[in-house]
Amino acid sequence: MNRRKFIHKTIATVATAATFPHVTAARAADETIIGVNGPLRPRDLKFTLTHEHVLADFIGAEKYSRDRYVADEVFARALPFLQDVKKRGCVTFIDCSPAYLGRDVLLLKRLADATGLNIITNTGYYGAVEERFLPKHAYTETAEQLAARWTDEFHHGIEGTGIRPGFIKTSVDKAPLTNTQRKIIDSAALTHLATGLTLAVHTGNGNAAREQLVILAARGVSPAARIWVHAQNETDKAYHVEAARKESWVSFDGVNPETVQENVERLQNMKKEKLLHRVLVSQDSGWYNVGEPNGGNYKDYNCIFTQFIPALKANGFSQAELDMLFIANPASAFTVRVRKL
Numbered sequence: 220m221n222r223r224k225f226i227h228k229t230i231a232t233v234a235t236a237a238t239f240p241h242v243t244a245a246r247a248a249d250e251t252i253i254g255v256n257g258p259l260r261p262r263d264l265k266f267t268l269t270h271e272h273v274l275a276d277f278i279g280a281e282k283y284s285r286d287r288y289v290a291d292e293v294f295a296r297a298l299p300f301l302q303d304v305k306k307r308g309c310v311t312f313i314d315c316s317p318a319y320l321g322r323d324v325l326l327l328k329r330l331a332d333a334t335g336l337n338i339i340t341n342t343g344y345y346g347a348v349e350e351r352f353l354p355k356h357a358y359t360e361t362a363e364q365l366a367a368r369w370t371d372e373f374h375h376g377i378e379g380t381g382i383r384p385g386f387i388k389t390s391v392d393k394a395p396l397t398n399t400q401r402k403i404i405d406s407a408a409l410t411h412l413a414t415g416l417t418l419a420v421h422t423g424n425g426n427a428a429r430e431q432l433v434i435l436a437a438r439g440v441s442p443a444a445r446i447w448v449h450a451q452n453e454t455d456k457a458y459h460v461e462a463a464r465k466e467s468w469v470s471f472d473g474v475n476p477e478t479v480q481e482n483v484e485r486l487q488n489m490k491k492e493k494l495l496h497r498v499l500v501s502q503d504s505g506w507y508n509v510g511e512p513n514g515g516n517y518k519d520y521n522c523i524f525t526q527f528i529p530a531l532k533a534n535g536f537s538q539a540e541l542d543m544l545f546i547a548n549p550a551s552a553f554t555v556r557v558r559k560l
């Protein structure tokens with residue numbers, strides 16, 4: 220690096236650190252993952268739960284408001300569950316509640332600070348459930364305008380906090396996608412090209428997962444930039460194999476005590492096809508449900524540790540394969556970099 224470049228870079232780093240105290244020096248590194256407390260190296264993630272929730276409010280975008288819950292109460296309710304899963308070996312916790320559905324980045328930062336967990340949050344909008352979680356401007360603005368909002372969160376932080384998103388979370392129902400759902404995926408593609416953030420897409424079925432890849436391809440974005448969230452919603456395993464062969468991430472994120480066996484079978488199928496290196500596993504568990512007394516029935520995050528990993532071992536999965544599923548794959552999937560076709 221020549222001196223001029225070095226000075227330029229130093230000034231940029233100082234300016235960033237002064238404006239956004241959570242953004243630290245590692246930002247300039249080539250390979251970065253973004254947590255609520257700033258950049259992480261891929262090797263810092265270690266054991267990662269890639270799809271969980273701390274808080275959700277299903278009231279819908281129209282009536283959504285932070286006044287509907289007391290953050291201290293949510294913090295107190297969530298804390299012991301997060302402490303518990305950390306003790307069991309979780310190092311990184313990826314919170315998938317999007318804007319207008321329970322994303323509260325200051326709450327997540329408090330929980331990260333109190334537990335020592337790495338926590339990662341997101342930008343983007345949730346178009347599934349007949350679009351009831353989309354704000355009005357999602358209908359009036361273009362894909363470019365929506366992408367500009369999400370890209371701004373990447374550069375400047377969310378809602379004036381300086382806390383940056385580590386991925387794009389969007390969602391669509393079953394195929395065929397509505398026009399607005401297609402626009403949301405297009406916005407995610409544009410945001411990916413501008414930021415390198417991975418898109419995690421809650422998806423209704425296999426054909427909806429396919430349709431997303433067509434929209435991404437029109438923007439020149441590789442399937443490797445997309446996580447097919449809730450791939451278990453598609454019962455035909457051929458779709459999982461097809462997506463993973465195209466290098467999409469395939470996320471089986473509904474592990475709970477009732478679904479251990481069916482998820483073992485999904486992973487056995489992917490292993491047979493030599494595609495475990497494109498698979499993510501999580502629980503979609505938690506959360507403080509706004510509107511219910513003390514958040515309602517908060518489900519713990521422990522099943523992967525107490526039941527699922529023992530079941531995988533009993534079915535012949537090696538430690539190397541477990542490390543791939545829970546350490547290497549999440550680190551690769553959430554590393555910020557532009558992935559073009």
Ligand SMILES: [Zn+2]
Pocket residue numbers: 270271272315503
């Ligand atoms: Zn979820």
